[in-house]
Amino acid sequence: MFTDSSFTFVLFGGTGDLSMRKILPALYEAHRAGMLAEGGKIVGVARHAEDRAGYIEWVNAHVKPYVSKNGLDETAWASFLERIQYVKLDLGKPEDFALLRDAVSELPGIRVFYLATGPSLFVPICHALAAVGLNTNSRIVLEKPLGYDLKSSNAINDAVGEIFAEEQIYRIDHYLGKEPVQNLLALRFGNALFEPLWRREWVESIQITIAEELGVEARGDFYDNTGALRDMVQNHLLQLLSIVAMEPPHSMDSDSVRDEKLRVLRALKPIDPRDIGKVAVRGQYHAGGIRGTSVPAYATEPGVKANTNTETFVALKVEIENWRWAGVPFFLRTGKRLADRVAEIVVNFRAVPHSALGPTALRPGANRLVIRLQPNETIRLYCLAKQPGEGMNLASVHLDLAFDQFFREGQMEAYQRLLLDVINGRLALFVRRDEQEAAWRWVEPILNEWAAANKPPKPYAAGTWGPAASSAMLAQHGTCWLEEEN
Numbered sequence: 321m322f323t324d325s326s327f328t329f330v331l332f333g334g335t336g337d338l339s340m341r342k343i344l345p346a347l348y349e350a351h352r353a354g355m356l357a358e359g360g361k362i363v364g365v366a367r368h369a370e371d372r373a374g375y376i377e378w379v380n381a382h383v384k385p386y387v388s389k390n391g392l393d394e395t396a397w398a399s400f401l402e403r404i405q406y407v408k409l410d411l412g413k414p415e416d417f418a419l420l421r422d423a424v425s426e427l428p429g430i431r432v433f434y435l436a437t438g439p440s441l442f443v444p445i446c447h448a449l450a451a452v453g454l455n456t457n458s459r460i461v462l463e464k465p466l467g468y469d470l471k472s473s474n475a476i477n478d479a480v481g482e483i484f485a486e487e488q489i490y491r492i493d494h495y496l497g498k499e500p501v502q503n504l505l506a507l508r509f510g511n512a513l514f515e516p517l518w519r520r521e522w523v524e525s526i527q528i529t530i531a532e533e534l535g536v537e538a539r540g541d542f543y544d545n546t547g548a549l550r551d552m553v554q555n556h557l558l559q560l561l562s563i564v565a566m567e568p569p570h571s572m573d574s575d576s577v578r579d580e581k582l583r584v585l586r587a588l589k590p591i592d593p594r595d596i597g598k599v600a601v602r603g604q605y606h607a608g609g610i611r612g613t614s615v616p617a618y619a620t621e622p623g624v625k626a627n628t629n630t631e632t633f634v635a636l637k638v639e640i641e642n643w644r645w646a647g648v649p650f651f652l653r654t655g656k657r658l659a660d661r662v663a664e665i666v667v668n669f670r671a672v673p674h675s676a677l678g679p680t681a682l683r684p685g686a687n688r689l690v691i692r693l694q695p696n697e698t699i700r701l702y703c704l705a706k707q708p709g710e711g712m713n714l715a716s717v718h719l720d721l722a723f724d725q726f727f728r729e730g731q732m733e734a735y736q737r738l739l740l741d742v743i744n745g746r747l748a749l750f751v752r753r754d755e756q757e758a759a760w761r762w763v764e765p766i767l768n769e770w771a772a773a774n775k776p777p778k779p780y781a782a783g784t785w786g787p788a789a790s791s792a793m794l795a796q797h798g799t800c801w802l803e804e805e806n
């Protein structure tokens with residue numbers, strides 16, 4: 321995957337957290353692997369550094385430590401720094417953008433403007449770029465959160481859409497860049513084995529979990545105005561759901577894939593506000609312990625309001641109203657400060673309709689596919705097998721596919737893949753406007769209902785799997801979360 325053309329990569333928010341931890345390290349990795357075109361340039365845009373020397377100093381101090389984790393190649397690092405230029409610019413002053421125009425006018429290739437800034441700056445930056453004629457021969461990358469609700473997300477999309485065509489707009493959902501998520505497409509559409517079973521006749525329920533051990537870190541202020549539904553469900557979880565549930569696209573070109581994902585998002589059964597207590601659980605962590613270390617309550621984290629009602633955990637029962645999935649519950653769950661860091665998809669197939677082998681053939685724990693996205697990417701198929709010895713006693717066994725054993729190299733971080741895709745003009749792994757709108761449209765009644773009720777979220781101790789109501793919701797459907805079975 322080499323960039324076929326040259327590029328000028330302009331990084332707004334060039335000294336921000338995201339640039340430091342993700343974007344510049346990903347560009348370095350692509351550079352080190354020889355995946356960036358020779359003449360391609362990176363232009364940091366920020367206010368903090370005075371000049372290029374100051375910016376390089378900042379990059380050395382703040383980015384290098386992240387890169388070094390994987391072992392630093394000093395020669396590659398030095399040649400990476402040569403790609404970097406800097407423009408000191410006050411984003412609040414549109415007139416400063418002339419400096420940027422002058423700095424990039426002689427630089428080669430397609431221009432990529434990466435907006436690693438708060439969303440309130442997206443529209444002013446786009447206007448200022450257009451005012452100095454920088455919206456042609458260019459692509460724009462928008463980081464989440466893209467809006468706070470349907471209205472604010474539409475306002476951003478409308479305004480950006482007046483300046484850039486949809487084909488120029490790359491909305492990042494970094495989950496779509498993760499290798500295992502790509503693999504999900506390969507598993508579903510590269511193997512005839514699963515397709516006939518991937519439907520309501522054979523699937524009883526599906527669980528999708530993104531659990532984190534981390535709390536809100538230094539982002540208390542942002543998070544307290546956001547909550548888990550906006551931070552994780554509206555984007556990452558609904559994107560995973562749409563990939564799990566979509567129809568086979570006719571090709572892997574960007575619009576074929578995105579059209580099918582959109583169909584799923586539009587087919588999500590709207591949540592009836594009267595049912596919200598049955599299909600949605602919101603929780604907030606209290607003090608607890610994770611792997612023997614005590615952690616404080618969410619409400620006492622820096623930046624969080626003491627009487628906060630923001631949720632740090634969400635579990636939902638979702639249904640998809642189409643022929644393939646009608647009646648199959650999809651249980652989605654995400655939370656901070658949970659017992660483990662894990663992202664996985666569990667497909668529970670139906671038990672055999674009649675067991676000639678005795679009641680154990682009907683037990684749960686078999687007929688199940690578990691796709692673990694992180695950590696340790698694996699696909700595990702649970703089956704029943706006869707236990708050795710006398711009689712016909714069945715036990716659950718599994719077939720394992722551990723990707724790091726098959727493919728020992730070539731793994732790529734999500735941001736690296738996504739940035740190369742932007743530079744190369746590949747849109748498939750970016751969220752199209754209509755997908756984003758459909759996701760907000762579905763999520764919004766839940767947000768509204770919770771806001772109107774104004775009740776505190778259900779408490780859970782840090783280091784557990786969330787409030788008891790989350791398990792109770794599945795119990796109503798005769799099932800339980802995967803970890804509860806073991």
Ligand code: BG6
Nearest residue numbers: 464494530532534551552556663
């Ligand atoms: C981000 C959220 O989008 O995803 C964070 O804003 C969350 O709150 C992160 O921690 C999780 O991503 P990953 O790749 O670490 O699972």
